[in-house]
Amino acid sequence: MASLKDVAKLAGVSLMTVSRAINTPAKLSPETYDKVRQAIDALNYVPDLSARRIRGDKAGPATLGVLALDTATTPFSVDIILSIEKTARERGWNSLVVNLFDDDSAGQTVDLLLAHRPAGVIFTTMGLREVRIPPKLRDQPLVLANCFTREPAVASYVPDDEQGQCDAMRYLLARGYRRPLCIHLPESIPAAPLRRAGLERAWRQAGLPREQLLQYHLALGDQHYLDVPSIIERHLHHGRPGFDVLVCGNDRVAFVAYQALLARGLRIPQDVAVLGYDNMVGIGELFLPALSTVQLPHNEIGRQAALHLIDRREHLQRVNIGCPLLARASL
Incomplete structure (x- = not known):
């Protein structure tokens, strides 16, 4: 992932100038700001908001980033999010959920998530969906939960x-x-x-x-x-x-x-x-x-997606999770 120093070098400016372009762009001339903006876009640079990471302290727990498209905002599939968080805690990890709404800018939302420097990202949706991978997630450790993509080399866990x-x-x-x-x-x-x-x-x-x-x-x-x-x-x-x-x-x-x-x-x-x-x-x-x-296996989907990143599983296939019958009085 590109650093602030990489942006400064490509733009031919100082680190302070890059910082101002990100935080107080009004203090720069339009020409300088455009130069820095072009370097940021070229390098796919994401500002690092994690103070721990800025200080270089890596002793704390790693974080699973969760990009949730409707998953956390409806009762139908919130168990996926809860299972991810529970599994992460059991393994000594943290989890951070960022909601993505249909009318959001996916790029800005992904930037917000990646600014916290997660060790891996779970992209999850409400209801089985085909998704497109946001460009900035393609070079991240990534797994899909309750969704799939036609793009190659992305593991996914979905209901069978x-x-x-x-x-x-x-x-x-x-x-x-x-x-x-x-x-x-x-x-x-x-x-x-x-x-x-x-x-x-x-x-x-x-x-x-x-x-x-x-x-x-x-x-x-x-x-x-x-x-x-x-x-x-x-x-x-x-x-x-x-x-x-x-x-x-x-x-x-x-x-x-x-x-x-x-x-x-x-x-x-x-x-x-x-x-x-x-x-x-x-x-x-x-x-x-x-x-x-x-039963839609939302708990197991969340668990397996979290373990995929925590255990550093290498497979990139689509994994179907069993959906058991719950026979009650209507039969």
């Missing part, structure tokens, strides 16, 4: 959505369910095709014809969760369901489905069983009856 849905479907088949109605997430959401592929794989391996599967994808946008009742309505005949289990793309779909089924006098699971996905924090067991769902 395909296998999780496959295992859940096998469980349903083993208990005699043969007429599923499947309401998947929008096709553009990365987890959706994986979960559908897992479901179809289990169905195919059971020797059942694909045309017996009733499958729908919701349109993109939260308002389309309200399309669930109309999908269910299409498959009710004289008030009775033409399906024996409702396989939901996530627990929010299941929440709307419960209301639609119960409002029509249908009993869960006696008339229709319901399966969700995600195990939303603190929600599944508040359904009446308790919702059966598939």
Whole structure:
């Protein structure tokens, strides 16, 4: 990583001038400031805000930097952050979380994180996403958590959505369910095709014809969760369901489905069983009856991502973390 001295040398100015360009640019002429700014950009220099590092004291604990895209600001995946922090503390490390919002300048946010000189960076997102690596992170020890990239040579830890849905479907088949109605997430959401592929794989391996599967994808946008009742309505005949289990793309779909089924006098699971996905924090067991769902392994994803950096793992592959079925009263 470039130093203040490197910037001064490239710009042909003193260390004091570089310091002024960073902290009090109004004290410099526009020409001098532009010269220093160009050197900073050319070297990808990030100001070092860590007093410990400035003093050269490296005896303290190392720090994991966490760049959190929506992860720390929603209840759905905050367990990733908590697991990273817990794992870091167990190993004698610190962790520092910097939130990245969709309308932020990624470059400035990354600068803020790197200014604290972390020993490694975990880039994590809410919900499985494909991401682009900010340029200044490419030369850092880096691992992705709950996200992936098409760029080479970056390790990632993600939920095994395909296998999780496959295992859940096998469980349903083993208990005699043969007429599923499947309401998947929008096709553009990365987890959706994986979960559908897992479901179809289990169905195919059971020797059942694909045309017996009733499958729908919701349109993109939260308002389309309200399309669930109309999908269910299409498959009710004289008030009775033409399906024996409702396989939901996530627990929010299941929440709307419960209301639609119960409002029509249908009993869960006696008339229709319901399966969700995600195990939303603190929600599944508040359904009446308790919702059966598939657990997103956020704790383990956070733990493995932290250990990847702490243990200096060398592999650069995508690692799928198992998603276990939580069978409750809705089946």
